[in-house]
Amino acid sequence: QQQVKQSPQSLIVQKGGISIINCAYENTAFDYFPWYQQFPGKGPALLIAIRPDVSEKKEGRFTISFNKSAKQFSLHIMDSQPGDSATYFCAAITYNTDKLIFGTGTRLQVFP
Amino acid sequence: DGGITQSPKYLFRKEGQNVTLSCEQNLNHDAMYWYRQDPGQGLRLIYYSQIVNDFQKGDIAEGYSVSREKKESFPLTVTSAQKNPTAFYLCASSASGTANTGELFFGEGSRLTVL
Numbered sequence: 039q040q041q042v043k044q045s046p047q048s049l050i051v052q053k054g055g056i057s058i059i060n061c062a063y064e065n066t067a068f069d070y071f072p073w074y075q076q077f078p079g080k081g082p083a084l085l086i087a088i089r090p091d092v093s094e095k096k097e098g099r100f101t102i103s104f105n106k107s108a109k110q111f112s113l114h115i116m117d118s119q120p121g122d123s124a125t126y127f128c129a130a131i132t133y134n135t136d137k138l139i140f141g142t143g144t145r146l147q148v149f150p
Numbered sequence: 151d152g153g154i155t156q157s158p159k160y161l162f163r164k165e166g167q168n169v170t171l172s173c174e175q176n177l178n179h180d181a182m183y184w185y186r187q188d189p190g191q192g193l194r195l196i197y198y199s200q201i202v203n204d205f206q207k208g209d210i211a212e213g214y215s216v217s218r219e220k221k222e223s224f225p226l227t228v229t230s231a232q233k234n235p236t237a238f239y240l241c242a243s244s245a246s247g248t249a250n251t252g253e254l255f256f257g258e259g260s261r262l263t264v265l
Contacts, residue, residue: 044192047190070251072251072252072253080259081154082254083256084253084254087251087253127192129252130252133247133248133250134247134248136198136200136246136247136250137198138252138254140193141192143193145190
């Protein structure tokens with residue numbers, strides 16, 4: 039119930055291509071769905087986030103698509119660049135718990 | 151500069167020794183967290199604290215202990231009871247309750263190697 043399932047585990051994309059990472063959840067009580075980006079040897083940092091009453095959120099080349107009925111959400115990175123090479127984590131939280139549930143992560147490599 | 155400071159960045163210890171990792175924040179956040187990250191794995195929650203003098207076990211608390219005597223500080227002790235302590239440890243903080251939008255601010259991490 040508390041899990042967030044993330045796929046794929048790793049992703050290789052050509053520069054300029056679209057990177058797509060998918061996540062699924064079971065708990066309908068989740069209030070907020072953030073995505074984190076982590077570079078090697080660093081702590082994760084918030085990339086973009088969405089609330090369940092919104093179907094899409096776009097910030098630059100990064101877009102979250104949210105399907106409430108299917109309990110799925112995904113991150114799309116348009117025009118992927120080598121600098122986007124990192125590990126990406128989806129997550130979900132119920133406000134009153136203060137406990138963020140992370141997916142298992144996707145290692146993205148973008149080749150020139 | 152506001153943020154999370156973890157120390158030390160790298161730590162080597164002999165098997166059977168207790169180790170304490172430091173985490174300090176100046177973001178005035180009520181909630182603080184410790185995560186463990188192993189190669190190719192996700193972030194696993196060890197302990198978290200929503201308020202001073204209170205903390206809860208996460209998913210993998212066995213072999214670890216914490217204290218929260220001050221709002222700014224949340225040290226983690228890796229005890230000799232932890233079977234496989236070599237890992238990358240991440241501390242984070244956030245607003246609490248309805249102000250918590252899921253944005254955690256992470257430190258740079260502490261890499262512990264047990265020889």
